[in-house]
Amino acid sequence: APTLLIVGGEDGEVIALNRQAHAALGGEKLLRIVPGAGHLFEEPGTLERATELARTWFEHYLVAPHAAPIPAQPAKTAREHIRDAAEPLPPLDDPTFAAAFDRFGEKRVVLLGEASHGTSEFYRARAAITRRLIKEHGFTIVAVEADWPDAASVNRDIRQHPDHSSRTSAFTRFPTWMWRNTDFEDFVRFLRRHNVGKAGGEMVSFYGLDLYSMNASIAQVLKYLDRVDPEAAELARARYGCLAPWSSEPAAYGRAMLTKGYGQCEEPVIRILTDLLEQELKYIADDGDDYFDATQNARVVADAEHYYRLMYYGSHGSWNLRDRHMFVTLKAILDHAGPEAKAVVWAHNSHIGDARFTEMGQERKELNIGQLCRQEFGNDCALIGFGTHTGTVAAASDWDGPMEIKNVRPSRPDSYEFLCHQVDQERFLLDFADDAPAKLRQVLTEALLERYIGVIYRPETERWSHYSQSILARQYDAFVWFDTTHAITPLPPVAQPQQGGDETYPFGL
Numbered sequence: 001a002p003t004l005l006i007v008g009g010e011d012g013e014v015i016a017l018n019r020q021a022h023a024a025l026g027g028e029k030l031l032r033i034v035p036g037a038g039h040l041f042e043e044p045g046t047l048e049r050a051t052e053l054a055r056t057w058f059e060h061y062l063v064a065p066h067a068a069p070i071p072a073q074p075a076k077t078a079r080e081h082i083r084d085a086a087e088p089l090p091p092l093d094d095p096t097f098a099a100a101f102d103r104f105g106e107k108r109v110v111l112l113g114e115a116s117h118g119t120s121e122f123y124r125a126r127a128a129i130t131r132r133l134i135k136e137h138g139f140t141i142v143a144v145e146a147d148w149p150d151a152a153s154v155n156r157d158i159r160q161h162p163d164h165s166s167r168t169s170a171f172t173r174f175p176t177w178m179w180r181n182t183d184f185e186d187f188v189r190f191l192r193r194h195n196v197g198k199a200g201g202e203m204v205s206f207y208g209l210d211l212y213s214m215n216a217s218i219a220q221v222l223k224y225l226d227r228v229d230p231e232a233a234e235l236a237r238a239r240y241g242c243l244a245p246w247s248s249e250p251a252a253y254g255r256a257m258l259t260k261g262y263g264q265c266e267e268p269v270i271r272i273l274t275d276l277l278e279q280e281l282k283y284i285a286d287d288g289d290d291y292f293d294a295t296q297n298a299r300v301v302a303d304a305e306h307y308y309r310l311m312y313y314g315s316h317g318s319w320n321l322r323d324r325h326m327f328v329t330l331k332a333i334l335d336h337a338g339p340e341a342k343a344v345v346w347a348h349n350s351h352i353g354d355a356r357f358t359e360m361g362q363e364r365k366e367l368n369i370g371q372l373c374r375q376e377f378g379n380d381c382a383l384i385g386f387g388t389h390t391g392t393v394a395a396a397s398d399w400d401g402p403m404e405i406k407n408v409r410p411s412r413p414d415s416y417e418f419l420c421h422q423v424d425q426e427r428f429l430l431d432f433a434d435d436a437p438a439k440l441r442q443v444l445t446e447a448l449l450e451r452y453i454g455v456i457y458r459p460e461t462e463r464w465s466h467y468s469q470s471i472l473a474r475q476y477d478a479f480v481w482f483d484t485t486h487a488i489t490p491l492p493p494v495a496q497p498q499q500g501g502d503e504t505y506p507f508g509l
Contacts, residue, residue, distance in 0.1 A: 002028035006050050008037030078443040079422040085440040086428035089480070092124045098132035100429050101384075104478075105137030108342050109330070109373055109381040113349035113476075116453035117175065117509075118394030118403075121485045122386050123183035129384075130344045131190060134204055141343035142191070143207045143330055145351060146171070146179055148300050149216040151208030152293055158191040159203050169494065175455040177394050177403050177490040185491060207333050209326040209347070209369070214243070214250045214304040217297035221272065224294035228286050232275065239268035243305065254308035269305050273298040292336050296329065316366045323351060327372040345369070349385045350452050350509040353475040358450075359468040370475075385476040387451070389421040391485035395457035405487045409459050415449040416472045420481045430479045432472075444473035454509040 003025055007018045015033065022031040032053050037046035076084075090097050104110050112129060114122035133139040144151065150170040156163055171179040188206075195203040218240050225233035242265035246253035257264060276283070276295045283291045303325045310318040326347070334341050345352065352370040355361035361371070373381045390410045394403050411417030420428075432441060450470040451462075458465045472479060 003030070004054065005029070005031045006053055007031070007033055008039055008041060008046065009033050009035040010037060010043075011039045014039060076439070078419055081437070081439050081443045082419055082430065083423045083425075085430060085437055086423055086425055086481070087431070088425055089427040089429055091427070092121065092128060097125070098128040101129045101132060102136065103431070103433075104382045104384070105133060107377075107380055107382045108334075109345065109377055110139070110343075111345040111347065111352040111370055111373060111381065111383050113347065113352040113383070113385045115349055115385075115387050115451060116393045116395065116408075116457070117178050117348065117455045118453075118457075118488050119388065119391070119485045120183055120488045121388070121482045123181065123187070123488060125386065125480060125482075126346055127183065127187040127190070130187070130346075133342075133344055134194065137342070139342040139344055140202070140204050141207065141333055141337060141341055142204060143209050143333055143343055143345050144179075145210055145326070145347035146208035147210050147213035147216065148208040148293075148296055148329070149213050149220055150179070151206055152220075154188060155206040158188060158195055158206055159200075160192075160195065172494055174400050175396065175403070176493065177488060178455060180491045180494075181394075181488040182491065183488055201338075205333075205337070207329070209329045209345070211300050211304045211307055211322060211325045214301055214308075215247055217300040217304070218243070220297040221276075221294055221301065224290060224297075228283055228290075229279070232279070236272050236275075239272055240301070242268050243301075250304065250308055251311065253305070254310070254312040257309045258312055265305055266309075269298075269302045273302050292332075296332065299325075299329070299332075316364050319360075319366050323366075323368045324372065326351065326369045327376075330369065330373075331376070345373075348452070348454065348509045349387075349450075350454075352383050353385050353470065354383060357471040357474040359470065382477045383475070384478045384480060385472070386480045386482070387417050387420060388481070388485040389417055389483050392487040393453060393457055393485070394487040394490065395453060395455060397456065397458065399456065401456075403490060406457050406459065408453070408457075408485070409462055411451060412449060412463070412467065415451060415467065416444070416470070417451055419443075419448070420479075421483060423481075425481070426483050428481050430481070432474075432477055432479070436473075441473045445471050447471055450475075452509060 005018045005022055007015050009015075018031055022029055034041065034046050034049050034053070036043055037050070041047040041050055087100060089100060110129075110133060112126040114126070116122065130139070130142060153170040155161075191204050191206060222233055222236060222240070225236055243250075243253065246256065253265070273295065276291075276298050280291070283294075303321060307318055307321050307325075310321055330343065330345065334343060347369065350358075350360070351368045353368070354374055355366055355368040355371045360366040360368075370383045374383070388408065391408050392405050393408050395406055396403055411421055430440070430444075432444070447469045449467040450472065451466050452468065453466055
């Protein structure tokens with residue numbers, strides 16, 4: 001083989017040795033001496049000269065002068081990186097659909113999102129995943145984006161509580177279809193069957209995380225105190241009386257506070273909560289679960305009072321208070337259930353995806369329960385988003401409007417949804433774990449648009465009403481894709497409650 005010998009011009013002894021070696025070698029050979037260089041080529045410019053000699057030699061002898069250049073492999077497109085990483089999922093009615101989610105079974109909290117509040121596939125997928133986590137991995141808490149009193153009626157039903165007759169009146173305010181639909185009803189039936197024959201601590205419990213139930217929560221606090229402490233109930237009625245003028249329209253309380261004095265009812269409603277907490281040892285002896293329910297209802301009232309005041313200032317404060325309330329409620333549920341308890345959370349993508357990697361967090365300084373869970377639980381929680389390209393959805397055109405079945409417009413070319421659609425698979429899972437392909441994470445950490453459909457859908461202004469930027473691979477730990485989806489089927493309507501009007505939801509998410 002061709003041989004190159006390079007030696008420093010000031011390294012006399014080594015020059016002699018290299019000349020002997022050069023003479024003994026056969027074939028192509030060359031001895032080059034670098035003037036002024038010592039043994040280690042430390043003199044200025046000498047190492048560079050030796051490097052240049054070596055480069056010229058290699059180019060001459062090791063590069064075939066007439067070889068055709070090797071064509072460069074074309075770089076994979078974003079679609080191809082997603083396609084390579086996408087884990088196909090079986091149909092929703094396949095018993096193995098949720099097996100892919102066993103990887104999250106050791107987490108303490110698994111948050112399952114949805115890209116709309118009216119899509120059957122999202123409800124059915126969350127139900128299948130939750131069933132798997134309950135049956136195979138010991139999860140015993142389901143906490144959802146719903147009001148505490150309504151969810152409590154479901155909890156009493158699935159746990160066979162003697163007082164579960166109020167179930168039929170739950171979830172009767174707008175948007176009724178969100179929790180009164182056939183897919184959710186099927187899931188509740190599963191929870192009820194699962195709990196049959198189990199001890200209390202082994203049963204699954206169902207809770208609501210939201211705060212839009214000021215009137216119903218006041219009623220539950222007073223009902224509890226009437227039973228365990230009539231004197232405290234009388235005092236609580238007087239304190240809650242501050243809110244009585246706005247009982248038919250709680251949101252009007254916020255407007256009134258703009259002129260009547262900030263925080264008029266704040267101290268009385270907080271005092272009711274603190275009184276309950278101070279009497280824990282006394283009240284908990286009667287029934288710990290009932291006491292927990294009462295304190296959480298009192299917390300709902302206190303936070304709702306604050307929420308309706310903040311709502312009229314138009315800042316991020318009301319959103320942040322709502323999601324902090326959801327997080328604090330989840331923490332309270334876990335603490336109540338014990339250190340080994342594990343929870344599944346159902347909420348919209350806008351709540352469960354880490355807000356720090358979205359437009360809402362970076363530009364509007366909003367946070368959400370997903371961000372707070374990551375900050376609290378670290379790797380012991382998983383945030384799983386959901387998405388779709390097109391189909392139908394159950395939604396209204398305006399607040400308090402009737403539910404309609406609307407066509408979902410095909411996703412925009414500048415969106416994550418369109419990237420997923422280009423993969424040309426009906427269902428798949430993307431896992432953004434630390435060992436995920438680096439190129440996938442790189443592709444999905446470019447800020448693109450992501451679609452959020454709430455209880456209101458306005459396709460005619462979809463770009464501005466329903467899209468905002470996010471960084472998908474950091475917003476979620478995993479993402480579930482359904483290329484085409486279908487609207488949920490609502491249950492038949494029930495009679496609306498006679499007392500108290502609808503409580504305003506300023507956000508459609």
